[in-house]
Amino acid sequence: GESVGxxxxxxxxxxxxxxxxxxxxxxxxxxxxxxxxQESGKGPQFIIDIRSNMDKRQGQRVTVLLNKTxxxxxxxxxxxxxxxxxxxxxxxxIYNQGGKLIFGQGTELSVKP
Amino acid sequence: DTEVTxxxxxxxxxxxxxxxxxxxxHMGHRAMYxxxxxxxxxxxxxxxxxxxxxxxxxxxxxRFSPECPNSSxxxxxxHALQPEDSALYLCASSQDEGTPYEQxxxxxxxxxxx
Numbered sequence: 733g734e735s736v737g738x739x740x741x742x743x744x745x746x747x748x749x750x751x752x753x754x755x756x757x758x759x760x761x762x763x764x765x766x767x768x769x770q771e772s773g774k775g776p777q778f779i780i781d782i783r784s785n786m787d788k789r790q791g792q793r794v795t796v797l798l799n800k801t802x803x804x805x806x807x808x809x810x811x812x813x814x815x816x817x818x819x820x821x822x823x824x825x826i827y828n829q830g831g832k833l834i835f836g837q838g839t840e841l842s843v844k845p
Numbered sequence: 846d847t848e849v850t851x852x853x854x855x856x857x858x859x860x861x862x863x864x865x866x867x868x869x870x871h872m873g874h875r876a877m878y879x880x881x882x883x884x885x886x887x888x889x890x891x892x893x894x895x896x897x898x899x900x901x902x903x904x905x906x907x908r909f910s911p912e913c914p915n916s917s918x919x920x921x922x923x924h925a926l927q928p929e930d931s932a933l934y935l936c937a938s939s940q941d942e943g944t945p946y947e948q949x950x951x952x953x954x955x956x957x958x959x
Binding site for chain 2 (some may be wrong): 768839
């Protein structure tokens with residue numbers, strides 16, 4: 733999801749359900765994408781990445797899907813747990829702009845026990 | 846060791862003070878980054894160092910002065926800051942700048958300018 737102004741989009745799920753967090757990215761020249769998880773008072777933590785020559789990548793309990801046609805990225809978390817509660821950011825790296833990452837606005841995931 | 850460390854954790858400084866933020870990594874990474882993050886907002890890139898040389902400066906005001914003394918250390922020198930500079934300052938590192946790799950972030954320094 734994308735936020736406007738000061739309010740983060742929020743997603744509230746029940747423990748054990750699957751979560752889907754969406755992100756629209758801006759540049760068709762972006763060739764590398766990362767999902768980060770940021771808990772309160774901590775720095776962003778790497779979850780999973782995907783390069784533009786792929787459309788799906790799976791990790792442990794997480795899957796990232798990339799749709800280059802509509803410039804859309806999603807993060808799926810299976811069997812969501814209370815420890816998954818955090819703000820999730822997608823980030824894109826634009827080809828030929830070195831290590832510069834551009835972050836999306838973030839989505840706050842809240843898991844109800 | 847996949848850790849990026851930052852000191853101090855918290856810093857309160859007046860507008861006339863000079864202080865420094867420190868960042869360290871021992872992963873052999875050759876690219877290091879400074880980001881600024883305001884509450885409820887995403888991190889915003891400030892500076893990129895690649896092989897100890899400044900490669901990106903995102904038009905950051907000169908009251909922020911980065912320094913990379915060696916491949917493991919990154920400093921951010923602060924002078925004559927404004928209250929609006931209060932934020933979480935994050936350091937990150939990655940294997941290289943040329944080919945995109947995941948960036949590992951430190952826990953940040955929470956800066957308050959009074």
